[in-house]
Amino acid sequence: GAGVSQSPSNKVTEKGKDVELRCDPISGHTALYWYRQSLGQGLEFLIYFQGNSAPDKSGLPSDRFSAERTGGSVSTLTIQRTQQEDSAVYLCASSRLAPPDTQYFGPGTRLTVL
């Protein structure tokens, strides 16, 4: 079946602009995660959605970052007033069940802020 998909695959933007990154999880997966990975670095947790529960936003680095998940499926990560330090690969993952179920990662969106 189809895996996790993310769009766009690459995004180049200018400092100060807003960007939206999209994640389509595997159908039927109840949990959805966003991570950030800077070049050669580990996975930085950003936010986690589980079913209809309030999301765990504890990893969002600033109030410029927000995310929503509509209808328990597609999720959008929004970064407002982008800064150069926001440049990274943004990875989305989903799991069929609540944590600590196995996570399936999408290919990521590479964001470059000029």
Added chain:
Amino acid sequence: GQQVMQIPQYQHVQEGEDFTTYCNSSTTLSNIQWYKQRPGGHPVFLIQLVKSGEVKKQKRLTFQFGEAKKNSSLHITATQTTDVGTYFCAGAVRGNNRLAFGKGNQVVVIP
């Protein structure tokens, strides 16, 4: 907060040799998972360990969960160029089951 530490952070391994990468937690884990990320790719699930002292094998890869469920290791024998990549461990603490990922062990294979 919960932290999962991985050592070493980087390894250069001669093709054909064995190597081990380690994962440590200060708190008892309910389970631990290992993922592999190839260069330019995304993390892919390898295995999950749940029981104290559990050992699982996948061909040349041997995964172990410590008796105290605070550490884990991945041992690869007869390294091949296809083993290049970053290996992440991720642990879950009972009661707060969200996985915490380590920073990864980046492995370079020297032909």
